[in-house]
Each structure stands twice: as structure tokens, then as C-alpha cells.
Amino acid sequence: MSNTLVSTRDVDSHEVGYTEALLGGLAPDGGLYVPSNLTGFSRDGLRVLMANNYPELAAHIKSTFTQSPLGVFIFGVVALGAFGKDNYPDSVDGNVVPIRQISEEVYVQNLSLGPTAAFKDMALQPVAREMDKALEQSGGVLRILGATSGDTGSAAEAAFKGRENIRMFMLSPLVGMTVFQRAQMAELSGGNIVNISVEGNFDDCQDIVKAVNSDPEFADLGAVNSINWGRIASQIPYYFSGYGQIPEAYAGREVDFAVPSGNFGNALSGYYARRMGLPIGNIVIATNENSVLHQLVQTGLYRKSPAQITSSPSMDISKASNFERLAFDIFSQDPEKLQAYMKAFETNGEVSFDDFGAANTILLEMGFRSVSSTHQNRLKTIQSVYSRTGSVIDPHTADGVRAGEGLKRAGIPIICLETALPVKFEPTIREALDFTPERPVRFRGIEDKMTGGEFIVVKPDVAVIKGIIRAHS
Ligand SMILES: *Cc1c(COP(=O)(O)O)cnc(C)c1O
Numbered sequence: 001m002s003n004t005l006v007s008t009r010d011v012d013s014h015e016v017g018y019t020e021a022l023l024g025g026l027a028p029d030g031g032l033y034v035p036s037n038l039t040g041f042s043r044d045g046l047r048v049l050m051a052n053n054y055p056e057l058a059a060h061i062k063s064t065f066t067q068s069p070l071g072v073f074i075f076g077v078v079a080l081g082a083f084g085k086d087n088y089p090d091s092v093d094g095n096v097v098p099i100r101q102i103s104e105e106v107y108v109q110n111l112s113l114g115p116t117a118a119f120k121d122m123a124l125q126p127v128a129r130e131m132d133k134a135l136e137q138s139g140g141v142l143r144i145l146g147a148t149s150g151d152t153g154s155a156a157e158a159a160f161k162g163r164e165n166i167r168m169f170m171l172s173p174l175v176g177m178t179v180f181q182r183a184q185m186a187e188l189s190g191g192n193i194v195n196i197s198v199e200g201n202f203d204d205c206q207d208i209v210k211a212v213n214s215d216p217e218f219a220d221l222g223a224v225n226s227i228n229w230g231r232i233a234s235q236i237p238y239y240f241s242g243y244g245q246i247p248e249a250y251a252g253r254e255v256d257f258a259v260p261s262g263n264f265g266n267a268l269s270g271y272y273a274r275r276m277g278l279p280i281g282n283i284v285i286a287t288n289e290n291s292v293l294h295q296l297v298q299t300g301l302y303r304k305s306p307a308q309i310t311s312s313p314s315m316d317i318s319k320a321s322n323f324e325r326l327a328f329d330i331f332s333q334d335p336e337k338l339q340a341y342m343k344a345f346e347t348n349g350e351v352s353f354d355d356f357g358a359a360n361t362i363l364l365e366m367g368f369r370s371v372s373s374t375h376q377n378r379l380k381t382i383q384s385v386y387s388r389t390g391s392v393i394d395p396h397t398a399d400g401v402r403a404g405e406g407l408k409r410a411g412i413p414i415i416c417l418e419t420a421l422p423v424k425f426e427p428t429i430r431e432a433l434d435f436t437p438e439r440p441v442r443f444r445g446i447e448d449k450m451t452g453g454e455f456i457v458v459k460p461d462v463a464v465i466k467g468i469i470r471a472h473s
Contacts, residue, residue: 003067005229007031008328011335018066019134022230025223033229034325039064041277043252050244053094055079058237065233074133082125088113097238099245102389105413106405109242116184117421120155123234128159130230135165143473144222145212147171147205151314154184156224157193169194169469171205180424183446189454194472196465197455204460211462226265227321235269240278242415254281256414258404260396261285261293262315264322271326281412285370286403288312293320297370300360303350311375311428312395330358371403382432392437394420395428
């Protein structure tokens, strides 16, 4: 059947629709939802698609993920709200994801013009609206518990703020986030948004989410981290739009993409775009010092390692949760094999492709490439892009640009994804350039509005947090 989703670990291949996957988050068997097949676009189909503005293009691509005519209609309404002028005041002619050239055949695609200045808005804005509409129809209220080390928190809260059918509980570490990130969340606190500041680190927050989720009383909690299929699906359209903005001379030819990567959600969406017929050549994975994905691409060894805090913090991961979806394809969509592979990873903290009958070079053969960057690389790239073009890029984007320019192939354009605006990471920009980047008007002075009362501060205690969720339900 088409337009349905299956779980990567489900040997019985139960199929669910888009809405069920959206509201469910993780599949009941612990696997991730993946499309049972994908709609392919022909060359002519692509040309028609790319003549649309972004909301139309996004709605069109999303509508290939549902069978319901109502679903198709809703995707249209959602895209207009999510990508309108209110949310994207700096967009030009409906283009919310513009590309700009920074050197010969090298482009940067800005995905960060949304309400919280991070690419996570691209997915969370539509996902929040879709969830709200689905709940409106079914008459339920969904409680969402999340953990953030920075960008996810504000992007999720901005998207869900004021949505009557949803209560959002967001855990964040008391230390480690930038003042700007805390201020963004503080501004959104109240009403259906409950900010909980945990006296601990991000891992403590994630452990609490896991512990609460495993309690049957909280079995119905929703999730909006990037394991949610709705987020992956919502990131596919901008690859099409970026490709469509490359000069006409390259029409129909291969274009490479470089993707600042953490949990592998963004790059995976590019991989699905390619499977849908978009002529993407290489997908270059850019990592920071947390080089789990770099090692995986180069050696076939997937090894968990403790996350260290870096100056591109939204890519600080110990494992890449979405990689399971790609592994499912690598193992010929065989859930039994995938289960065994993931179990080996979870038990031993590492696993190799060749232990399960795939080549250790498989990711390279599939057109993935990778580069890992350090703090010094990041500073140099920010300096170099600024001196060449006068534009200031954020530290995550810098990792992407360094990887993209480093692996640029002759005659093939490459698009480096810009995943955040520099305003969010001012200290690193000052270190690189000796000045503070100009802030978009809507972010000026937001730190000064904080009173401190916007966060409920708690010890990392599961029972206390369950109590807070109950009290606000
Ligand atoms: C979340 C995030 C990333 C990493 O994206 P993944 O989908 O987790 O790979 C990169 N850059 C920024 C700014 C982010 O917020």
C-alpha cells in the first residue's frame, strides 16, 4: 500500500497513517516510523513542482504522505500559516528558504528565517499546526514532554504556544544553554507552555523524559524530537526548493548538499528527497568534535561516545537517533536484521555494518561523505566567509560550509544548509570576528525581559516532574 508508514522494528509490518505516526512519535515497538514507499517525481514533475512558491511546494510534497483528501487540504492550510509573513518577516516573494552564492558553485541555503532563528522552525511550525488540527478532530488533549539543550526548546514552544489541544512540558538544563536561548524560552513561558529547569545536564533531562515515558500513567505523552516522522517529512521540501533555485544552466543535473548534522534528521530528509527523484549527488555530513557520524560514514563503525560541549552545541550528540531509519534501508528494510543491529548497538555501545552482512563502505557507496570540524576550524570558516562575502554565518553553518567547500566537486554545485542565525551564538561570533552580529529587530533586548520566574527550577527528580505534569494537565 502507498502513503503509509511502518516501524523499522515491526516484523509484522503494521501500517499506520501520517496522523497516527505524527501523534505517536515513537512506534509502540520502539522503532521509528518510515514510509512504506515514496512518491517519485519525474523530471517534468520536478519542473512543475519548483514553479510553486514555498508554501505550495511544501504542501504538495507533504500531500504525498497521506491518502486522505482532507489531509491534502490541511497540509495546504498548514503551510500557509507556517510559512507566511508573520512567521517569516524577512522572506522575499514567499521564498522562506533563499539561497545565496558564497563562492564558485557554492551556495548557502538559509533555513533560519523563522520565529526562533533556527532550522527547527521549518518542521516544528507545520507539525504543531498538524497536531492541533488532528486533535481538534479527535477531541483529545495531548501532553508533550520534551528535553532541550538549546534550539529545540524555543522552536517547539514558539510553534505550540497557545494551541489549545496541547500542553507542553519542556525540560532544560539549568546550566549550559546560552542566555539568549533561555530568554527565548522565557518569553514563551505560561499558558500551555511549562518550562522546567533541571539542576543537572542535558543527559539528566533526557533520562527523566525516558523514565516518565516508561510509566503507564504517562504512556500517552507525545514527542516532538526529530524521531517524529512529521519532522523528517517537513524537512524534505526545502531540498527541492534549494535545488530549484540553482541557476538554470544546471537544471536536471546533480547538485550536492552539505548538512550540519547532529541527530541525522536533516541529512536523512535530504536522502528521502533523493529517493523521491530529486537529483542530489553527494550528501556531505558535517559534524563537530562529536564525530560519531563522521566515523560511521568513513569506517562503517557506529559507536556511541559521551557528548562533549562544543561551540556548535546543537550538534552535540552521543548517538544519531535518526540513523536507524537509514540503517533500515541499508538492511533491505528487513526489520529482523535491523532489530539485531540496533540491539547490538544498544548492548555493546558499538556495531559495524560488516557484522551484519553489509559493507563497511556502504555509506560512501550510497553517496554520503563526511567532514568533522573543531572549534578552530569553525572560527576560521566564519572569518573566511565574512571576509569573502561580508555575511556572518553561525557556528553550525560554519561546520557545514567547511565540509561543503572541502569536498566540492568540479562542475557540480553544492548547497550548504544554514541551520541557525548568528544572533543565537554571539560569544563565538565575537571570538571569530571581534564584533557582535546585528540582531533582527524582533530579538533586540529579549534578555532584559526575563524575570527569572519563567522556569520552575527542580532537582533531577522524576517524581517531582511527574507531579508538575499532573498539576498542569
Ligand atoms: C538541530 C540542529 C542541527 C542538527 O540537526 P539534526 O537534524 O539533528 O542532524 C544543526 N544545526 C542547528 C543549528 C540545529 O539546531
